[in-house]
Amino acid sequence: MLNKFFIIFGLMDQTDKRRLLIILFSSIINGLFSVVGIASILPFISVISEPQLIESHRYIIAFKEFTGIQSYQGIVIAFGSLSFLLVLFGNIINALDAWIATRFGYQKEHQLSERLLKIYLNSDELAFARKKNSERVKSILADIDRVILDTLFAMLEMISGSIVTVFIFVLLLTVDLQATLVITLAILVAYLTIYRLTSNKLDNLGKEYADLETDIYSEVLEALKLQREIKLAQIGGYFIKRYSNSFAAMVNNRLKYELISLIPQRVIEVVAYGSILLIAMFFSLSDQSDLSAITMIGMYAFAAYRLLPAVSDIFDSYEQIQFGSAILKKLAAEFNNELSSGSDNYPTVRLSNQLCLKNIEFHFNDKSSFCFKDLSLKFHANQFHCVTGKTGCGKSTLLNIIAGLYQPGKGKLLVDDQPVNLYNNPNWQSQLGFVPPRVNLIEASVIENIALGEPEDSIDHEKIEKIAKLVDLHDHLMSLPDGYQSVFGDEGLNFSTGQTQKVGIARALYRDPNLLLLDESTDALDLATEKKVIENIKQHFKLTVIFVSHRPSVQQFADQVYNLEQTDSGKGSKINEL
Structure with missing residues (x-):
């Protein structure tokens, strides 16, 4: 007792x-x-x-x-x-x-x-x-x-x-x-x-x-x-x-x-x-x-x-x-698992030149085989990068490491040639825009979903409308009775998957990210709409983009394309620059 x-x-x-x-x-x-x-x-x-x-x-x-x-x-x-x-x-x-x-x-x-x-x-x-x-x-x-x-x-x-x-x-x-x-x-x-x-x-x-x-x-x-x-x-x-x-x-x-x-x-x-x-x-x-x-x-x-x-x-x-x-x-x-969420112990990091992954090793647990072993690659600032590869080769895992969601077992991550710890680093993560394969929505208006987490009285409505036009969402919203105040149902069931992906991209861009991570974020869009959205991002936003995608159509917009391939040796996926 x-x-x-x-x-x-x-x-x-x-x-x-x-x-x-x-x-x-x-x-x-x-x-x-x-x-x-x-x-x-x-x-x-x-x-x-x-x-x-x-x-x-x-x-x-x-x-x-x-x-x-x-x-x-x-x-x-x-x-x-x-x-x-x-x-x-x-x-x-x-x-x-x-x-x-x-x-x-x-x-x-x-x-x-x-x-x-x-x-x-x-x-x-x-x-x-x-x-x-x-x-x-x-x-x-x-x-x-x-x-x-x-x-x-x-x-x-x-x-x-x-x-x-x-x-x-x-x-x-x-x-x-x-x-x-x-x-x-x-x-x-x-x-x-x-x-x-x-x-x-x-x-x-x-x-x-x-x-x-x-x-x-x-x-x-x-x-x-x-x-x-x-x-x-x-x-x-x-x-x-x-x-x-x-x-x-x-x-x-x-x-x-x-x-x-x-x-x-x-x-x-x-x-x-x-x-x-x-x-x-x-x-x-x-x-x-x-x-x-x-x-x-x-x-x-x-x-x-x-x-x-x-x-x-x-x-x-x-x-x-x-x-x-x-x-x-x-x-x-x-x-007992409570952790401090403060940012005082993390260095201020901002990508200005290049992001390098050097000799990265990662596996999900001690019993699983390596996802990556001795993986090295480089992303240049203000360029559009595409990462391709077959299902299960570790493309999404790579983005999660870059986003600071996964911690590598070994290796270094360098921002502008300075080794930094990105894992759970709020100063780094606050500069990211991340669009996962499945965009999660709250039961609220389109405006509240795009400006997620921002107090209603400080939302920039003009900025939201501008971004909505760039991701080809504005015309559809204006056709609805409530326009931008249209409310998503549970998990966005009253919006199509493509429209939901557009909301996810708009949400990421609204945060003014320095680095935009896209994980199969246009696979529900037709090719013409995908082209329009990507071209608008490249033209109107000065940022670094890392886009994971199976679709060959995305590669044509990339300044740099990496292909991840699984190996049979248990040493994880290897990277090839195309």
Whole structure:
């Protein structure tokens, strides 16, 4: 259990830790008022059961002298009103304590989900490719929520419940040591029995639930992504059944957890009720007066009213923490991969003369063969370069190395004859325009897609229109009812693939890149449109272009053409200049 506390504590910054101290202080105040509220019932019951105390008890006599209240009725009303006000104020403190903890938890959920999204956006490209997006979506939207509800909130409730329990326990010890120890022993035996019976089961259920939830996210996203293929092939039943089976298993898992979580509260209630009955029988059969017995039983009954919810919170919190431990450990591993996204540690790099790759070696993992080994080539600034080759020879990998997305195992990259580290270098990447084979669009207007990531009030609309004309997109947009404000549907399904590629090229050019990387970026365009777009780029933009393409039509525009060829020796692809 302690290791889970340390994990969640490790996810907090200094501000969080200070706020946690405030919550702890609030819980202590809440515990004190719980005790005061319980203690206030004792004089009230005593006066009702033994009216003669108002004339013999020194504290009641002192109260009468201080307040000036002399009548029995006045004392009863005063003690009853005081007890009511203390209980009322205690409940207000309890609600405030819960609100402070809840507010802290949800603010932490916001912070952690934002941090996790940032981690994913800054993560290593190869590591990013090894994990499914459905799992990332689940981690951000569902797992963070589970960690807050099942771990952080549970821990805060456990701390608060423990403080209240300790204070009430100390109070009851001062009232009747023997009876309190008997009740405590009974509750501890019940707790340890429940712990031994449920601990491993809850842990296994939590791991199973996390896996099932991941499967469900994946299955839903896959089904929606393949909607067209599913509809045409009439295979919707397969995907619905797969989803239904996973969801049914998750429901069954959750029902088992809920069943187990119902046990402790019921057991503790039975133990507490049985203990109070035993105390009542003990007093009734002992030599103590009936009035004294009534007072003690009333005291324990009211203590149980405040104690049972606190003890129940402790048990419920324990179960939630056990159930959510698998997800907590998984997210802790994700946050351990957090990297700084600052650019202070990277040199400022700008291509003015030439970009050289010298003796580059790269493979995707230790078990795979080399993609490149001893690869060397040169790209001149402000020229149009074309890289060709068969599928799988490493053309896209070459662009990813140049873009700083992949890190070579060996070799050097030189910008203007200066060796530099381009891998994850934000100063270098901010100068690039990159158009991948599949252009990804957001569900927003064409303008917002071209000026991706730029605040709406700073978008240069004239610049967008100029670029749209150069990539042959303007006329099509003007034929639409909403023009440049036309909104893309999910993944651009209401635009053709060619139009989507034009948007991708326009997006890259809008950034005023120094180096433009094009990866099969015109393969959906007809030859005439492709020619027009490439000629406009060469004529209107002063930049270096590296264009990966299968199409011979692209080569005619190039100042330099490289052909990548796979070798049979396991030494990766070799380069030939054409």
